[in-house]
Amino acid sequence: MRxxxxxxxxxxxxxxxxxxxxxxxxxxxxKVYPVRGGISNKADCIFCIVDWHAITVPxxxxxxxxxxxxxxxxxxxxxxxxEKNIIFVQSQVKEHAELAWLLNTIxxxxxxxxxxxxxxxxxxxxxxxxxxxxxxxxxxxxILLYQTDIVPVGEDQKQHVELTRxxxxxxxxxxxxxxxxSGEVFSLPKAQTLKIGAKIMSLTAPDKKMSKSDKxxxxxxxxxxxxxxxxxxxxxxxxxxxxxxxxxxxxxPGISNLLTIYSLFSDKSIKDLEKAFLGKSYxxxxxxxxxxxxxxxxxxxxxxxxxxxxxESIEKILADGALRAQKIAQATMQKVRTSMxxx
Ligand code: ATP
Ligand code: LTN
Numbered sequence: 176m177r178x179x180x181x182x183x184x185x186x187x188x189x190x191x192x193x194x195x196x197x198x199x200x201x202x203x204x205x206k207v208y209p210v211r212g213g214i215s216n217k218a219d220c221i222f223c224i225v226d227w228h229a230i231t232v233p234x235x236x237x238x239x240x241x242x243x244x245x246x247x248x249x250x251x252x253x254x255x256x257x258e259k260n261i262i263f264v265q266s267q268v269k270e271h272a273e274l275a276w277l278l279n280t281i282x283x284x285x286x287x288x289x290x291x292x293x294x295x296x297x298x299x300x301x302x303x304x305x306x307x308x309x310x311x312x313x314x315x316x317x318i319l320l321y322q323t324d325i326v327p328v329g330e331d332q333k334q335h336v337e338l339t340r341x342x343x344x345x346x347x348x349x350x351x352x353x354x355x356x357s358g359e360v361f362s363l364p365k366a367q368t369l370k371i372g373a374k375i376m377s378l379t380a381p382d383k384k385m386s387k388s389d390k391x392x393x394x395x396x397x398x399x400x401x402x403x404x405x406x407x408x409x410x411x412x413x414x415x416x417x418x419x420x421x422x423x424x425x426x427x428p429g430i431s432n433l434l435t436i437y438s439l440f441s442d443k444s445i446k447d448l449e450k451a452f453l454g455k456s457y458x459x460x461x462x463x464x465x466x467x468x469x470x471x472x473x474x475x476x477x478x479x480x481x482x483x484x485x486x487e488s489i490e491k492i493l494a495d496g497a498l499r500a501q502k503i504a505q506a507t508m509q510k511v512r513t514s515m516x517x518x
Contacts, residue, residue, distance in 0.1 A: 176208040176216065177362070179323040181223035181265065184242035185234065186387030188249050189395035190468075191375035194439050195329030199369060201254045203327060220260040221321055221500060222250055224493075227265050227272070227313060231306040232296060232388070247489050249398060252478035263496030265317065270504035274316035275309070277511060281345055282312050291334055315339040319346075320504045322362040330373040331384060336366035356514035361507075372439050378412040381428035399476055402469045409433070409465045410458075420452040420460050430457070437464045440471045 180200060182192060200222055207215045224246045229239060243264055250262055265271050287293065290311055297303045318326055318339050326336045343361040351359045377383045377394040385395045393408055400408070414429040422445045424431040437460075438445045452460050482489060512518070 176210075176218040176325065177321055177323050178203055178218050178220045178325045178327065179223070179318055179321050179364075180221075180327050181225040181228075181317060182246055183225050183229040183387070184239060184246045185229040185232070186242075187395075187397040187399070188246065189375075189385055189387060189397050190436060190440075190472075191329065191385035191395065192387070193253065193398060194372040194375055194436070195369065196327065197250070197253045197255075198372075198439075199327040199367070200260075203325075204256060204259045217259075218325075221323075221503075222255060222260055222262050223265050223317060223500075224250075224263070225265045225314075225317065228310060231304065231310050232300065244486065244489060247493055248479055248482045249475075251482055251489070251492070252398075252475050257492040257496065261496045261499045262492055263500045264493055267493070267497035268320075268501045268504050270320055270501065270508050271313065271316050273508060274320050274504075274511060275313040277515065278312050278315050278319070278342055278346070279309060281349065282315075282342055286338055286341070287311060290338070292331065311335045311338050312342070315342045318364050319343055319361045320507050321500070322503075322507060323364045324362055325367050326364050327367045329384075330368055333366045333368060336364060339364055350511075350514040353514070355516060356510070360510050360514050371435060371445075375436060376428060376432040378408055378432075381413055381432045396468060396472075398472060399479060400472070402465075405468050405472070406462075406465045409461050409468070412461065414457050418456065420455065420457070421449055430460075433461070433464055437467060440467050 180196060182188065182196065200220065203218060204220050205217070207217050210216050224243055226239065226243050229242070247262065247264070251257070255262060287308055293308060293310065296307060314335050315338065318336070319342070326332075326339075328336065340363050343363050346361055347359045350356055375385045377385050377389060378396070379391055379394045387395075389395060393411060396405060396408055412429060412433060414433075415427050417427065419427075420430060420434070421427060422431045422434050434445050434448055437443070437448055441448075443451075
């Protein structure tokens with residue numbers, strides 16, 4: 176069983192990225208899957224810092240270098256082990272670009288035009304470059320290079336993983352089982368999302384997802400916000416004019432989002448939280464949520480401060496990860512080139 180996922184080194188990693196993606200990954204690194212013959216195997220987990228994706232919108236190059244290392248430190252601070260997982264930077268394994276080009280040649284234009292993320296991001300920009308349009312093909316290359324079975328992501332990425340599956344299917348049909356190839360070239364991947372937490376909403380506009388590229392810093396809580404920042408952001412989070420602490424995403428999107436965050440950080444069910452806060456004010460609920468967040472995010476801040484003291488150790492982990500990733504990527508590329516009739 177192979178698991179692959181990644182985060183773009185754009186903006187500050189927020190609790191949506193953590194709850195929707197990274198928290199799942201930390202659990203998956205220890206998960207054992209049954210295989211044939213009654214034997215169980217630990218999944219191979221590969222977690223990437225997808226820097227080539229982050230440059231598909233305007234960015235600052237000095238910041239990018241810092242962010243790449245920061246995302247690596249966040250993976251480690253959140254509990255991903257470099258021994259149990261391959262952790263690496265996308266641009267350090269050139270096969271991602273090679274496969275992306277080849278997959279471009281079999282991806283219908285219409286499929287890319289339908290992508291929601293492209294439409295949303297393009298609408299925000301004066302100039303839209305081809306890289307943003309082709310972004311899902313690079314993502315398909317990331318996933319297919321490693322013969323991935325499962326892609327743990329937030330809700331917003333399901334459409335891209337579906338497209339990846341389509342591209343893999345099309346490739347296998349066109350180039351698998353021919354005189355040049357003995358069988359399927361790619362495994363078909365599947366997205367894995369959580370039932371609760373796959374879409375954490377913005378604190379200021381709870382009809383939109385919390386997003387790194389949101390210009391309003393009050394909209395998200397980052398993993399390294401100070402206790403004061405957390406208190407301020409939660410106390411000014413948008414709610415409704417009512418006073419009941421109830422999970423009703425349509426009628427009460429703000430409070431429902433805060434309940435989801437509370438539940439995921441405290442491991443208490445939403446039902447239990449509704450009971451515990453029956454008759455309490457929004458203010459009391461928000462104060463309690465701030466306390467939980469301050470307490471649960473503290474270990475991240477501490478671990479990150481420790482890691483910041485030894486940048487060489489992170490560089491070594493990334494260099495080692497790139498070598499291990501490249502071995503797998505090279506084996507896939509050999510099959511891809513041969514099956515496509517390249518030398
Ligand atoms: P950007 O605004 O730069 O696109 P982002 O906040 O959407 O950034 P990504 O790097 O695109 O973050 O996403 C990293 C992972 O976090 C993906 O698996 C994505 O699905 C997940 N994710 C992003 N935002 C949320 C959210 N609000 N709730 C749950 N999961 C999320
Ligand atoms: N598009 C994803 C980031 C990403 C990714 C991947 C996620 C790029 N390549 C491969 C999973 C697998 C996003 O979160 N915006």
